[in-house]
Amino acid sequence: MNLRIPGPTPLPDNVLQIMSKQMINHRGVEFGQILNSVTENFKTLFQTKNDIFVYTTSGTGGLEAAVVNTLSPGDKVLAVVIGVFGERFAQIAEVYGADVTRLVFEFGTGADPDKVKQALDADPSIKAVLVTHNETSTGVTNDLEALAKVIKSYDKLLLVDAISSLGCIDLKVDAWKCDVVVTGSQKGWMAPPGAAMLSFSAKAWEAVEKSKMPKFYFDAKKAKSYLEKNQTPWTPGVPTFYALHVALNELVKEGLDSIFARHIKTAQKTRDGLKAMGLTLFAEPKYASNTISSVKVTDGLDGIKLLKILLDEHDTVIAGGQANLGGKIFRVGHLGYVVESEIDAVLEALKQALPKAGFKA
């Protein structure tokens, strides 16, 4: 199967193989060494000296951990929303009692730093800003560096959803002063789903100390105190750690420059191929994501039928649109472990399937 969704991604053989390793004591020396190696490698790949914790949860659980550890009910929060996952981040903060103001940008484009500046000027009581680095639902990558520059010039707490960008697209956690950054194991990391990783800056820890939102499983202070003895507070998903251990060693060996270049190259090849078929990309070109490409459903195309033909006749899985974008776009994932022949194959499959699904170039 050619699995071309934005995670889970296909995994390399050595990562798959290590998943079959027998269970070990999660409070023993061997697991401690794995946890230590995984954590240190994540620090390299996050480009940070901040604390990093691996939670046994999904990316959404990671977003919840970011919110509940740093905020209190009633806190004023600015949520920069450019798609479904930005909206989810906002909802989590609201569920836990934050006073959330949404700054929504048209889906398909990125957030304008000037508009964020205006929003911060308009309400000085804003404590924290939620930003999605890479919005999987629209195929858009925000200019996080520019956004962070504005947000940190106001000294706000910056919580970043980097679930589908970190490990693929450049994100300098320390240089850009991102306070909490969230990612998920099944995205760029060549690992299965089952873990979310979060970094906490010194400013984030100050917020943790004042935070009054309830938490237990996601409590970062518990994660920190256990990490000091090379453990996790609760029983971790051991095989996911085996996979991360192998995968991160490879990624660190490869180096960030190569990882970013690889994603840029694969994304460009995908976009070029899609456009050559007469398709129209959904994301504004300057914001086009290097981990997922979104395509408009136009010119007679039946998006649902397309997905079905690709699956039935080409053993290929791409993603449809989410929420309001259902039926309006389709999406091709190209993050993590991708080999060029998989991109060739998905483009060839689309070429054959598109006319059958009604597309008239």
Next chain:
Amino acid sequence: MNLRIPGPTPLPDNVLQIMSKQMINHRGVEFGQILNSVTENFKTLFQTKNDIFVYTTSGTGGLEAAVVNTLSPGDKVLAVVIGVFGERFAQIAEVYGADVTRLVFEFGTGADPDKVKQALDADPSIKAVLVTHNETSTGVTNDLEALAKVIKSYDKLLLVDAISSLGCIDLKVDAWKCDVVVTGSQKGWMAPPGAAMLSFSAKAWEAVEKSKMPKFYFDAKKAKSYLEKNQTPWTPGVPTFYALHVALNELVKEGLDSIFARHIKTAQKTRDGLKAMGLTLFAEPKYASNTISSVKVTDGLDGIKLLKILLDEHDTVIAGGQANLGGKIFRVGHLGYVVESEIDAVLEALKQALPKAGFKA
């Protein structure tokens, strides 16, 4: 390695092998079939017709899910505490604002149903009761049937921590009217850590409708609405589901009677062996757990040294005492996939290690 802790447990080969299966679309037909099979098999093994959800989290996350979905801040809760995990359940409810009264029994014994009755009589405003079925920290199994009979005669909401009992020790979820029951994948289920399973009764759903504790990742209503389309709300730990799929098919084929008999037999063999060495069991005999045996550290024994010798010289891992029981007991796990030779081996290792660790029989 002879891993004799109360989870993670060693896994059978076919469960380990399936973990190396390539990733699939977690919103596709194949994953839906796996999720459906796993859920139906859990219903058989929980002896319930209630809804069951598999969360990508640890057992502690499962306890949190039980609390936050059914309770509201200010709710009066009776926590029946017989060890570390009963205390944890109480703490979770407190963190989320419940008004918790603890009914604590001496560690090493089970909860007395008459005392529970008195506590319920003393405060008719109690809404919910938290009970640990099998207390891993002390090696005690509560008489849940008797406790549930009392608690349900008052029509209270009954939340049960069955993390280390379900799938090993008889627990009739429907017949005993347990409203929410929590278990963890790495215990009796012959699967790796990474998932917690919860059942919700009709009465639990009524509580869910009224519950005001904040939740997002653990939201049972979201889990229910997605399960109706054979999905989980958030990206699941796919390999953990592969493992549960294979393991539960085997357990259902084996049948509950055989599963319970197997655990009784293994536990008896372990206890007999321990006593034959002159050791004193910690748990009161009538409450002795069939998933884990606890042993007093007496007669000159250095409990820490014992664990080290077992690991270094016998490649065997047992568990020490937790919290106040640190250094006072040690524990031998015998749950899930255990072969008789592993029990022979741990007993033989103990026989050799005990005198070296100062034990004078």
